[in-house]
Amino acid sequence: MHAYRTHTCGQLRKEHVGQTVRLSGWVNRRRDHGGLLFIDLRDHYGLTQCVVEPDEAAFAETDKARSEWVLTLTGRVVARPAETVNADLPTGEVELRIEQVAVQGQAQELPLPVFGDMTYPEDTRLKYRFLDLRRERLHRNITLRSKVISSIRRRMIDQGFTEFQTPILTASSPEGARDFLVPSRLHPGKFYALPQAPQQFKQLIMVAGFDRYFQIAPCFRDEDARADRSPGEFYQLDLEMSFVTQDDVFAAVEPVMHGVFEEFADGRIVSPAPFPRIAYDESMLKYGVDKPDLRNPIVIADVTDVFARDDVAFKAFKGKTVRAIPAPGAGAQPRSFFDKLNDWARGEMGAAGLGYVVFEDESGVLAGKGPIAKFLPAEALAAMAARTCVKAGDALFFSADAKTDRAAALAGQARIRLGRELGLIQEGEFKFCWIVDFPMYEWSEEEKKIDFSHNPFSMPQFPREKFLALDNDDRDTILGLKAYQYDIVCNGIELSSGAIRNHDPEVMLKAFEIAGYAREETETKFAGMLNAFRYGAPPHGGTAPGIDRIVMLIAGEENLREVTMFPMNQQAQDLMMNAPNEASARQLNELHIRSVLPETK
RNA sequence: GGGGGCGUAGCUCAGUUGGUUAGAGUGACGGCCUGUCACGCCGUAGGUCGCGGGUUCGAGCCCCGUCGCUCCCGCCA
Numbered sequence: 001m002h003a004y005r006t007h008t009c010g011q012l013r014k015e016h017v018g019q020t021v022r023l024s025g026w027v028n029r030r031r032d033h034g035g036l037l038f039i040d041l042r043d044h045y046g047l048t049q050c051v052v053e054p055d056e057a058a059f060a061e062t063d064k065a066r067s068e069w070v071l072t073l074t075g076r077v078v079a080r081p082a083e084t085v086n087a088d089l090p091t092g093e094v095e096l097r098i099e100q101v102a103v104q105g106q107a108q109e110l111p112l113p114v115f116g117d118m119t120y121p122e123d124t125r126l127k128y129r130f131l132d133l134r135r136e137r138l139h140r141n142i143t144l145r146s147k148v149i150s151s152i153r154r155r156m157i158d159q160g161f162t163e164f165q166t167p168i169l170t171a172s173s174p175e176g177a178r179d180f181l182v183p184s185r186l187h188p189g190k191f192y193a194l195p196q197a198p199q200q201f202k203q204l205i206m207v208a209g210f211d212r213y214f215q216i217a218p219c220f221r222d223e224d225a226r227a228d229r230s231p232g233e234f235y236q237l238d239l240e241m242s243f244v245t246q247d248d249v250f251a252a253v254e255p256v257m258h259g260v261f262e263e264f265a266d267g268r269i270v271s272p273a274p275f276p277r278i279a280y281d282e283s284m285l286k287y288g289v290d291k292p293d294l295r296n297p298i299v300i301a302d303v304t305d306v307f308a309r310d311d312v313a314f315k316a317f318k319g320k321t322v323r324a325i326p327a328p329g330a331g332a333q334p335r336s337f338f339d340k341l342n343d344w345a346r347g348e349m350g351a352a353g354l355g356y357v358v359f360e361d362e363s364g365v366l367a368g369k370g371p372i373a374k375f376l377p378a379e380a381l382a383a384m385a386a387r388t389c390v391k392a393g394d395a396l397f398f399s400a401d402a403k404t405d406r407a408a409a410l411a412g413q414a415r416i417r418l419g420r421e422l423g424l425i426q427e428g429e430f431k432f433c434w435i436v437d438f439p440m441y442e443w444s445e446e447e448k449k450i451d452f453s454h455n456p457f458s459m460p461q462f463p464r465e466k467f468l469a470l471d472n473d474d475r476d477t478i479l480g481l482k483a484y485q486y487d488i489v490c491n492g493i494e495l496s497s498g499a500i501r502n503h504d505p506e507v508m509l510k511a512f513e514i515a516g517y518a519r520e521e522t523e524t525k526f527a528g529m530l531n532a533f534r535y536g537a538p539p540h541g542g543t544a545p546g547i548d549r550i551v552m553l554i555a556g557e558e559n560l561r562e563v564t565m566f567p568m569n570q571q572a573q574d575l576m577m578n579a580p581n582e583a584s585a586r587q588l589n590e591l592h593i594r595s596v597l598p599e600t601k
Numbered sequence: 602g603g604g605g606g607c608g609u610a611g612c613u614c615a616g617u618u619g620g621u622u623a624g625a626g627u628g629a630c631g632g633c634c635u636g637u638c639a640c641g642c643c644g645u646a647g648g649u650c651g652c653g654g655g656u657u658c659g660a661g662c663c664c665c666g667u668c669g670c671u672c673c674c675g676c677c678a
Contacts, residue, residue: 029638029639031636031638031640032634033634033635033640033641034632034634034635035635036634038636038637038640049637049638051636053635066629067628080636081636084636084637086637086638088638089638109611109628109629109630110628110629111611111612112611112612113611113612113628115639116628118612118627119612119613120612120613121608121612121670122670123669123670123671124611124612173678176677176678177676177678178676196677196678199678221677222677223676223677224675224676224677226677227671227672229677347605348604348673348674451678452678453678454678455678456678458678569670569671570670570672571669571670
């Protein structure tokens with residue numbers, strides 16, 4: 001007989017009755033009845049009830065075992081009496097009569113229980129991650145993550161993609177997020193950087209004549225965390241293709257995304273391919289964000305012209321962009337509902353407020369109620385009602401600001417809040433869309449200059465010769481330029497960002513020049529890539545869906561830590577491994593590094 | 602860097618207007634119990650009320666500071 005096990009703890013069924021078997025696992029639960037002792041033994045595969053009576057030889061040893069001890073139990077499989085079958089357990093028709101016990105590992109009193117589903121503090125969970133991972137939910141999520149990644153990999157390979165590895169120690173990239181730096185021992189004063197993404201490498205792979213590259217790629221960015229943004233590191237399904245248009249990329253990615261979500265949907269509805277395509281400008285108007293949750297039925301409308309009418313006397317909105325956010329059924333809400341939203345807009349959002357009108361039916365005619373209704377004559381109300389499809393019993397909220405993007409942003413946040421608070425979000429659905437036609441540039445208010453809006457490597461949607469001829473006088477044209485840049489969004493979460501790349505060295509130099517980078521500067525910073533583009537670069541493009549976010553959505557979790565095996569806390573510390581940590585003087589000497597600590601307050 | 606929330610037993614929490622010896626559930630430990638599967642019953646141990654300072658006759662509670670965790674803003678090409 002094997003030293004540790006003949007079966008797993010999830011394996012035994014009625015057909016094993018009569019066999020002598022050996023199981024190894026953790027004591028999930030111990031139930032001492034004096035006359036008989038039950039041990040629920042747990043391993044990766046499941047749970048088996050084991051039992052021993054006091055007059056049996058194994059009793060004394062079994063009796064010592066406590067929660068989370070590791071035991072090897074040997075004995076006969078017996079059928080449980082009919083009235084004691086546990087229908088909730090796959091192994092619930094049988095139990096193991098313990099004849100031999102071997103203690104493989106003892107456990108101290110637990111800082112957090114494995115059994116049960118109580119919540120406990122995040123730092124305790126992280127410090128004792130190995131215990132938390134034994135728990136059912138996390139164990140299931142991590143296993144799910146593995147299955148999702150296998151499925152993605154299989155789907156990519158089936159579509160003719162090839163997986164390549166790219167360096168982890170590379171050069172700092174001047175654009176984008178803060179890099180993690182790694183000091184060089186051989187080159188005093190110089191540093192490697194961990195890749196924020198294999199962006200330049202995957203483009204070089206295309207230049208190198210490979211096609212349809214993918215990788216489950218680790219990415220490193222030294223930026224602050226959010227619930228849907230891990231500190232430090234995360235994984236992307238990084239992919240790139242040559243000789244493709246935007247439509248080709250979409251056609252390659254949609255079946256993978258749809259397929260993998262469908263595979264693990266478990267009854268939830270997944271948007272069929274092709275996914276809807278929404279232009280960035282349209283998204284900002286209708287949803288107020290560039291990552292709309294399409295499960296939320298609310299659609300924002302522009303009503304600037306209505307408030308500009310001469311017969312509308314509401315001065316606070318004159319000369320401002322006004323967006324209307326319909327709130328279906330909100331007419332039934334108490335006054336406090338409206339006040340709370342207004343307080344939120346003024347406080348958290350830093351807005352002047354969130355006006356509203358409640359629509360009521362007055363003998364067949366729509367009438368407006370609320371503080372600003374008196375400023376709105378019937379024709380203005382009717383015009384807004386028609387544009388936003390509100391009816392009696394609904395309300396309309398207004399977001400107004402002299403700056404259009406601020407009006408849109410407040411409207412977008414209000415839409416999210418209203419959708420949630422009015423219970424309008426359709427659960428049990430994965431609603432995908434592409435956001436396309438992102439602006440190439442934007443005006444940077446703090447730097448007072450034109451800057452890249454998103455990805456500096458994207459190809460502008462503009463004829464080459466005209467683009468090369470652009471100069472400072474063409475500011476409006478430049479700020480109106482769109483790029484072949486696109487995001488995949490699912491349920492309000494940005495899953496992926498991608499682009500058709502700029503593979504023309506002259507256009508690339510010009511693109512950076514517009515953003516304020518001298519040609520020599522661009523030549524130096526992107527020497528590798530520009531140089532490569534001068535030796536025959538194919539048109540290419542790709543995207544990079546976030547693996548962690550995909551798993552989070554499929555697992556139905558709200559935080560990436562729930563789908564990451566060994567996550568860091570929000571301050572980017574690993575409480576279990578105690579990272580980051582001081583380096584020894586010797587290590588620092590070898591690296592020609594000295595710490596200059598900030599002055600303590 | 603900034604804002605909000607939280608911090609009381611190993612864990613989840615209660616703790617009245619500032620007033621006697623800070624409680625419950627759960628877990629741990631001991632005892633009893635032959636069919637439980639969140640077993641049940643009895644008992645025991647377990648507390649720097651995050652930390653420091655202040656107000657007060659008296660602080661878990663009020664004030665100031667600080668630390669930790671978390672969510673958000675900034676940031677994330």
